[in-house]
Amino acid sequence: MSARVTELDRVVIRFAGDSGDGMQLVGDRFTQEAAVFGNDLSTLPNFPAEIRAPQGTIPGVSSFQLHFADHDILTPGDRPDVLVAMNPAALRANIGDLRPGATVVVDTHDFTARNLAKAGYEASPLDDDSLADFAVHALDLTGMTVEAVKSFGLSRKDAARAKNMFALGLLSWLYGREVDGTVAYLGGKFAKKPAIRDANVTALRAGWNFGETTETFAVSYRVKPAAVAPGRYRNITGNTALSYGLLAAGRLSGLPVFLGAYPITPASDILHELSRHKNFGVTAFQAEDEIAAIGAALGASYAGHLGVTTTSGPGVALKAETIGLAVMLEVPLVIVDVQRGGPSTGLPTKTEQADLLQAMYGRNGEAPLPVVAPRSPADCFDAAVEAARIAVTHRTPVMLLSDGYLANGSEPWRLPDVAALPRIEPGFATPPDGGGSFLPYARDPETLARPWAPPGVAGLEHRIGGIEKKDGTGDISYDPDNHDHMVRTRQAKVDAVARSIPALDVDDPDGRARVLVIGWGSTYGPIGAAVRRLRRRGLDIAQAHLRHLNPFPAELGDVLAAYERVVCPEMNLGQLATLLRDRYLVDVRRLTTVRGMPFGAEQLEQELLTHIDEISQEAS
Amino acid sequence: MSARVTELDRVVIRFAGDSGDGMQLVGDRFTQEAAVFGNDLSTLPNFPAEIRAPQGTIPGVSSFQLHFADHDILTPGDRPDVLVAMNPAALRANIGDLRPGATVVVDTHDFTARNLAKAGYEASPLDDDSLADFAVHALDLTGMTVEAVKSFGLSRKDAARAKNMFALGLLSWLYGREVDGTVAYLGGKFAKKPAIRDANVTALRAGWNFGETTETFAVSYRVKPAAVAPGRYRNITGNTALSYGLLAAGRLSGLPVFLGAYPITPASDILHELSRHKNFGVTAFQAEDEIAAIGAALGASYAGHLGVTTTSGPGVALKAETIGLAVMLEVPLVIVDVQRGGPSTGLPTKTEQADLLQAMYGRNGEAPLPVVAPRSPADCFDAAVEAARIAVTHRTPVMLLSDGYLANGSEPWRLPDVAALPRIEPGFATPPDGGGSFLPYARDPETLARPWAPPGVAGLEHRIGGIEKKDGTGDISYDPDNHDHMVRTRQAKVDAVARSIPALDVDDPDGRARVLVIGWGSTYGPIGAAVRRLRRRGLDIAQAHLRHLNPFPAELGDVLAAYERVVCPEMNLGQLATLLRDRYLVDVRRLTTVRGMPFGAEQLEQELLTHIDEISQEAS
Amino acid sequence: MTVTDLPVPTVGDEHGGTALVPSADAPQTGKEFTSDQEVRWCPGCGDYAVLKAVQSFLPTLGLRRENIVFVSGIGCSSRFPYYLDTYGMHSIHGRAPAIATGIATAREDLSVWVVTGDGDALSIGGNHLIHALRRNVNMTILLFNNRIYGLTKGQYSPTSETGKVTKSTPAGSVDHPFNPVSLALGAEGTFVARTVDSDRGHLTSVLSAAVAHRGTSLVEIYQNCPIFNDGAYDALKGRDSAADAIIPLVHGEPVRFGAPAEDGRGGLGVFRRPTGEVHVDRVTPGNAGRVVVHDAHAEDPTVAFALSRLTATGEMTRAPIGVFRQVRRPTYDDLARAQVAADRERRGDGDLQALVDGADTWEVR
Amino acid sequence: MTVTDLPVPTVGDEHGGTALVPSADAPQTGKEFTSDQEVRWCPGCGDYAVLKAVQSFLPTLGLRRENIVFVSGIGCSSRFPYYLDTYGMHSIHGRAPAIATGIATAREDLSVWVVTGDGDALSIGGNHLIHALRRNVNMTILLFNNRIYGLTKGQYSPTSETGKVTKSTPAGSVDHPFNPVSLALGAEGTFVARTVDSDRGHLTSVLSAAVAHRGTSLVEIYQNCPIFNDGAYDALKGRDSAADAIIPLVHGEPVRFGAPAEDGRGGLGVFRRPTGEVHVDRVTPGNAGRVVVHDAHAEDPTVAFALSRLTATGEMTRAPIGVFRQVRRPTYDDLARAQVAADRERRGDGDLQALVDGADTWEVR
């Protein structure tokens, strides 16, 4: 029998299970199907810091949340409408986040006394009324899977493993999704293990059929494609987009990319990705530590490559001294910090934005560098290209601040026409006309950038280093006035980047707003969603989001001054607010969360509402 | 014949020569004699980054400046009244700093064509009128020295080496100083080399006699003792005072001091000093690098010692990750940064204050720690005790920001009565009453400090680490709310230090000033001197100087708000101003110099004058 | 689990590694050494076996539990301290030997242990490791070598064989690995040993020797990571392959192994080439007398180094296990403490007021 | 200045260290390699002699000057690059090998040199050094060992003898020093040599061999610091003492030295103990045939390691000099570049649009 079909504008699904249950894969596949179908979407994977925490425990739960809609959306959603829980721990860890009335699909197979105890349940929640607020479907997904695939002669363990595909099939049916893409995917993935492939495909179809056939679900749902800008799209995570951006920057500048990296969560995937594209001329050097990683990247930059180093907060701390050297040497270098929860080891698999001040000030002496941040997973591509452009054109290390949420989250990406991207001009030094002597610290009058003269060119032999140098010649100089001059020049050089950055886009549709909400990085989605909600209530609020954290866009001061209140939501204790307050003496209000998780749009809406209210009361 | 005697209230002398000429020694000895005589004084040694740059060159010049007076003084003086130049390079490098009419004593011995050329002179400045502005005494000091000591059978080289003593003798005569202290000093220093000792003593006396006997100097001078607070005094450099402060903190807390250090200019002398006092129970561990140095100090703190690590800016950069761990572990640790010119290797032997923002923000994540700074060489003692007090009492790493000027500069120090210094209470944890389980992250309600439980006590076994921990138990916790709570608690704990610090002393004698000048660290001397000059002109100006940079004294906001203009002189690009502007939204004006040298009081006076004028005009 | 029954030598050292650590009042059990934290390694991880072995071994030392400290870096293995009810610190990546140096130097009454991985110890932490070995600080370092970065999900490590395909080396790694034993010997290590996670008996006996040694004891533990580098040591563990693959080193004994020869002892032996290197050959009645006799106490580390070179460099098909070297050399921490004591003896306990006053003072009235 | 006239072996390697570096069009002179910067070491510093030797040696290589790069860390010796008119970088303390790894891997057409001190290379930079050796990145490392920190004015270093009294160790240092050659061999170094500042001929011949070697060549240079550690190598340089103190290693030759014996060659020789270690003894007609013949090319580093142990550990009264080890092993940088080339060969030059597009796209109209 086929269920009644209801149309929805948006759905938030969360798949949760043990680390080994393949929830990330299920999430990815459902995402892919939704993307191909044409929904707009946003995702939030969430996994434990342990490789595999003990099976069946709360710390071992891994989840994947997907928000898909028939309209443009900005966040993975605050509260799931549907939870798929593969064991008691997954149920317990996630049930509190659901909205009342949400649908819960539970695999009952692991609801044994032992597993309930592991999850901290005294009795099965399926047997009491603790889940009364929800529409619970308790099904033996594992049992049905094992039954469905028994003909393939797999071990019980292997057979049971396909339960995630059963769940995927069931949910695909529930939302009227095709599974053909996934069938093709499984064919590729298990090409060498046909029995496993066939079992997975069978489980997938069995799940779909179970929905279609039984009367478990009275209603199924449809979410129409979203009306988004025309073009070709793909789904992409931030780390992948960032990697592609680096590859693109190499192409646009004609420079080979040299990545020096030491693995660290959540940045390692950039190393993994780049090491797969050697045919782009990329060298991916896994160093002995973060210091060697940036050292080698700096050496490669000195030698005329596009040097890049990728890490997370603790790695940036270790690189600090070498970043200072790069500031002194004035060579291009892209430093990628995929921020995670801190301080120290902190919450390594969670997200945070608490490295902004480290990026700005985390070195000895006056050592300024440009700082750039992406706002969404797909935007990591553009931000990476922009970071490389500044680095190469202005001969400076540049910090690119991504975060764990962007890194692993995904969204549809309208594919750029790479041929149309602007070229990045390395403009290597050439020997001085007339054979005069080469001045490695002569400066471009516009950018204050110095010549970049990789070894190999006769007549440009020169020596540079970390000691203060004489303007022009670059010779060691202890002259007090020269030092003062050079310190101010390095600052002026970074400030000069402001001339080449686009004007700040302020979203204030009617120009009537009195409150401006300003943000940076991955808070873009939640802030945007909250702003929409407020506007839907008929309230005025302006939004601006910074790509450039250093230098700021030239007009930023005027923008801030134009509003009666400026609120800055951040996933830290208010670091951008610190920079803005110092710079513009505007009473920027801090709105902070440090929970290792993105803001909820609902929470943000409430907090912004308070500010709007306060301002209206002040006026009255 | 004896010269006419003139009374002066203050004199600035600079001794300058080749690195090997013993100028630092001469300066030290003159300083000591002036100190014993009862002058107030302030010194500024200045030496090249090379161990011994090539003889006779400008980069090889080493100098020592001494300001002594019959009244309380605050700086080593802007412009010398007397220059002693032992060779052409020393003359050339220093002549530009003298005030017109200054006395110049030149050793002509090295004014050969070759040495003139090395110094960049085309002709001898002694032969043209380029020194017409000065009272020049061109004397063959070396020749006279060799002559004077010839009876001791030294090699010519060794004989000539005593020329610094000849110069000291001459200057001692000129200012009516005794040389007995120096004779005793030489006796001790060369106890095992009697010929050298006797030659030096003879040269010293010959220099004195030369002044007394010849008519070279028509006038000699006297500077009376200063009227300073009664007590016993000694002369002390900042690094020595800081070392003693650490030893005192060990005594006051009853904790053995464990220093983990890696040599670096200008901090190495603290390692040298502490390693000489093993009988204080000090362990001085010279580590393989800065990371190991702080690591070992942290380990020692964990084990119940007073862990200390000493370094300069580049070393702080390297320690950043471990400082973050210390913030997480919440154990006492004193981190000493003797700041030098940056960024990178920068100007290693020069001074700067550009590590304040690194101290505040140079780590991943939200990792706050208290920051304390001394204001003068002798004050390094008190500041070190204060840093240790905060570290031990509040269970936190503390950054102590000295700088190269304080480190090597000296001043008279009124000796503290160590028995009267307040005790520092380590208050180690004891096993919970009734055998309950120990909570390593339980907090003192007042300070928010956690228990310090070094190994060795049964019942307190516990595990701590850099991953986020559950409040109370300290167990690993990935709970979002707990993380938010802990991040804010660590911040609140540092903020709570404000409750235990003394009120800010604002020097505004008549309460009429409209301009406040605020500073921190070693600018105290020049700011104070400039303020006095302005007041001598009859102008009103208020001065406040911060010992605590984080947290600020509670009343600081009110203080700033009470003035129409706040000016902040710093040897950086305005880092304290950044903190104040962010925190208090006061338009603190930056007044900066980044020349590797302290502010001149005269320059500062002029710049402050501009601010006072501006304010008066605004009012009119 | 293969069990190689090997007595491992202990230097009868009245100044053993724990000589100054107070003894427990009563016998202890492994349970007392087990913390209340849930163990969170992957199923089948070799770390479990080592944990169990250590939990059973510690009580046999008879030391006060509160005087034992475990310090670790970052990595799967570095979670170890959480599972022991002693004092413990899970520090930051690579720095545990430096932190432990501070602890051991500050406190002679503690038994200090470091737990580290092949990435933690040999990649980011390589410098601290070699300096600890050179200084000979009194501590026992357990280096869990799974030839992979486990915690960061499977990149190659400095002990991975050349050509290793991992997430970061899809075309195979191109660098030559360290031989941790050779490296430690080159770094002047006084106690260098190797054992295997699955052989509880051998592991325990090596631990006994390591703890008994006063100075830095480095114990490399071959540890299987079933998730990212499964089977790395299968050849050393397999029922059929192990005998010919594991070369047991026993002080004072000829180095023989493999299926028994005519004399009833291992049919393979280690022989010396005329030039001084060692190699494996079949033992015959004719050459049995020339089998190298292991001398862990030789002052000169050359022979231990020679033996370390028998370790396969690529796939782990053969490796010596046991104590390669164990010699006495004064420890950094003992000497540092002795200097403090001697200075106190010589000059008396420091007089702070006298120090502060110095020699050149003057009085202002 | 003592001069030991020793031919140092060069492996005839068509893939030598500079095989891919372009040659100069015309003969060059030392003067061309001298920059306009004033040399700023202390009078009498051993660094001068090495600088002179390198300035004279470089032109003999016949390489384009613009394809030579010197990278240094921080220390007196690390000022070296400023004095050579090549490309140069004076970087930060201890990191030169890491930076040079990036340069050498990025550019096969450069001759990459690292200049470092005993503190720079073995203290703060120890980890980068051992990893460079393990990876075998094509570069020549000159390690100026003056057994002291010169630039920071005289603290003891990791090569200072135990008991050293310095500013930071007024009661004498208590830690055991590294033997840089042993350490490098333990770290899988493929080229490890030692020479002396004052012996221009030997220094130059060792440099020739080092540059000819493709991979990481480590050359330890015993360098006198007259200011803070004067005379550290006097025994190796003294007219009377040098002959008996310097043990010259020449590939293929018996290791003999000292005042001549009856056969006209050195009266002292290096012999092998039955256990494999080596020691010095007087050569007699009876034992002359048993003098160890040096084989720098032995695959197994054991014998080189054995020879390294002849270095005095305390005061420097005796030390082997020459090339301890020189074996071929593919270099990291060659292999890394080869992987890039192979991937391009196999898949064609990367198609950015195709990559960006990926496999799973959809069209919105």
Ligand SMILES: Cc1ncc(C[n+]2csc(CCOP(=O)(O)OP(=O)(O)O)c2C)c(N)n1
């Ligand atoms: C400064 C820093 N860099 C990188 C990391 C990421 N990281 C954590 S553990 C690890 C390597 C783990 O490998 P290993 O030491 O072999 O331990 P295993 O997990 O295999 O036991 C890395 C790279 C980190 N936590 N900190």
Ligand SMILES: Cc1ncc(C[n+]2csc(CCOP(=O)(O)OP(=O)(O)O)c2C)c(N)n1
């Ligand atoms: C990060 C950092 N730490 C410490 C220093 C100070 N420092 C400069 S050189 C040096 C040691 C020099 O010794 P060595 O490498 O032996 O060189 P040498 O001067 O003897 O040639 C030290 C500790 C520094 N410049 N940077």
Ligand code: SF4
């Ligand atoms: S990843 Fe490997 S080493 Fe880490 S816990 Fe899992 S099995 Fe053990």
Ligand code: SF4
């Ligand atoms: S201190 Fe020593 S090593 Fe440094 S330049 Fe002077 S003599 Fe040479």
Ligand SMILES: [Mg+2]
């Ligand atoms: Mg590992």
Ligand SMILES: [Mg+2]
């Ligand atoms: Mg040195």
